[in-house]
Amino acid sequence: MAGGNDKIEQQMTTLLRRVQRIHISTSSGEMELDRSAYGIMCRVADEGPQRLGSFASAFGLDPSTITRQVQALERAGLAERHTDSADRRASILDLTDEGRVVLERTREFRRHRLDEILADWSDDDRAELGRLLEKFNTSMDALLERSS
Incomplete structure (x- = not known):
């Protein structure tokens, strides 16, 4: 089994390098999304609005890191926070209309690249x-x- 794991580890290393290249080459054009912004936006789009703490848990990051990433999304007009009606001390993050458009364009472009990569x-x-x-x-x- 170790031989199989050696091959898997090697291929994962190659995959991670290539994923970074794909990420850079599949930015949506007028708005470049970094990996953290893309991950947060996908999670909101796929799972619905949520507290910032859920992102920290899901991504294994410190809450202060998530806060900085969310603030960058807010400054870009892609996401907005609302007070959590269940706990007024907490915030819920959602995408703006512009954020949804930018995310959909980025996803379409990435899926097109995957179609090219997997064409055969x-x-x-x-x-x-x-x-x-x-x-x-x-x-x-x-x-x-x-x-x-």
Whole structure:
């Protein structure tokens, strides 16, 4: 099994380098989203408005780091905070209309790049990659949950 893990680790290192290159090359044009902004925006779009603390937990970051990242999104007009009706001391982050438009354009562009990258892959191979990545991420989340 160690030999398999050696190959996986090597390929993950390669993947991480390439993901950074793809991120840089798939900025939405008029508005460049850094990785942290993109991650926060995707989480809000996919899971709905939420407290800042949920981002810190989900991304394994210090709350002050999330606060700085959220402030940058607010300054850019892509997100806004509202008082949490359940706890007036807390804030809920949501995307602005402009934020949703910028995120959708960025996602469309990234998905187009994926179509180019996977052009010669069968639908079954694409589905299998998606399934295995989801399984890997679920296993990683479980390990991180046990470690905290």
